[in-house]
Amino acid sequence: MLTALAIGALAVTGSAGAAGYPDKTVNYIIPFGPGGESDISARLQEPVFKAMTGQTLAIQYKPGAGGAASWSQLNGMTADGYTVMGTNLPHIVLQPLQKDVGYQTDDITTVFWFHYTPDALMVPADSPIKTLKDFVAAAKAAPGATTLAGSGTNSANHLAQQRFDKLAGIKTTYVPFGGTGPANTALLGKQVAGSWAYTTVQMSLGAQVRCLGVAMEQRHPKLPDCPTFKEQGFDLVGGAYRGVAVPKSTPADVQAKLAATLAKINADPGFIQKMEEGGFAMLNVGPDKMGEFMAGMKAQYGALAKEMGIVKK
Template sequence: MRKLALAAAFAATLISGPAFAEYPEKTVNLILPFNAGGESDVSARFQQPYFEKITGQQMVIQYMAGAGGAQAWSQLNSMEGDGYTLMGINLPHTVLQPMEKDVGYETDDLVAVNYFHYTPNALFVPKDSEFQNLQQLIDYAKANPGVVTFSGSGSNSANQIGQTQFDELAGITTTYIPFSGTGPAVTAILGSQVTAGFNYVTSGVNNGDGMRMLAVASEERVKAFPDVPTFKELGFDLVGGAYRGIAVPKSTPEDVRKKLSDIISKINQNPEFIKKMEDAGFVLTNVPYGKMADFVAQKKKEYRAIGEKLGIANR
């Protein structure tokens, strides 16, 4: 029995150690929990050639859309943890969804190895709007409580969080109108169906001719829009948006998690990749696996507080 136990321990060592020394050794599959064409897809497509250049292996992108990402995230830990099945992961989605109801996973069930960018919230108005700057919009909202309408990409999204925080910081009351995604939320702004919109700054890249950005919720001005002030510059401590990263099944070995995180961080340092992302309105971050626990804990605390204000802290 002792010999069998030693043999099993030796086999386990081979599986978790040298077997992954040259990871990856074959094609890696990246599952995105949303449809093609969104911000998650665009950034993954930007990553793809650099992943292949660094590793010598292909990264194949697949889609598993549904329930705002929950359909995929609820299945992640049932997938094989061999390092060859990856999944896109988003904040605040993976904090707010399980807060509101049973979605088949809990925030702490998910193993993120790297958050590599976020798309800041931005406040847009139609191009022909009477509001030329943020203060004009605030003054109008104060004089007309509830009249100003904001479109956004769904309920309990980063966009609604932005609107909720803005109302509190500016001392105003506005009305949030959720749409089924970024596309229809932007269409509502372009068609002047709403007063304004909280959307991701990336929306301004392809729709800049039809709407005007009054402020962006980033620490510094976004390079794609150098003339647009940040909320901080205008006196409002509002920074946030949707963070995107890479997750793996919980059974994935620690050394593979770290190796994958290092690969993603290395891509983030590539000058060509940086330019592509910044030109598209993305803001690069570098939250590697070693810093993930603290980062997620901080975001959970932040989003849970906001979730209570949104009235979704039911669990």
């Protein structure tokens, strides 16, 4: 009898917890340092979260190993919905393929993917390369001579370079830098012919660069003059994806409530405007689409990892 009562009490407690969630501050861990796209988007989410729930998102930074230091600890954290963590693609797929990083892709329970920064190919504004057609012609004329900056090895930028080279039948040389800032400096200083970057970079650099193509289904609303790769004959869509994950033992109803709240934030007109003004592209992948979305991403990145020779032995 006592056992039955205890079980009933636990059930009621769990249900009430989800119904009232959140009723206190939610700790939002960014597995990188401050100032990057993950931080910027979290800070844009925070006031909308507070307006909708009455609670605060306490943003904190735990950088290390490209995010792996935090992701490897996620499932050991308190699983009550009050500890959440930023999660990123292609990171959580590629890192475990390269080496032992303390977690596997399927260990990361992402409840919602809310945006991505589309890959964009750009050159200095005064470059003789005016169009994507010019770029491809130059690369074909001198295989390997076209140098392109990017934010790190095996990053979304690097994958975009590999994918586009294959689609266009060209060979370019990717030059990895320690982040977007150094890559931008190299581009503006003409140390490289061009750069694989993101729409966020195009927004920040403005007229100093020329955008040859953006990896979106349709043109970015704030970059109407930058054509998509698809409209120029190349099926290239992608970039760096960002979402929110929780420890895997977080109750399913709490996960669902968190996902629903993030979906509401993503539908807020003011939030959308600020995100798009920053160069971000909105994305809405919740629990109902998560399995299909992740299966597709794992297949795509896994195939690229093999082609690039970065799969661990």
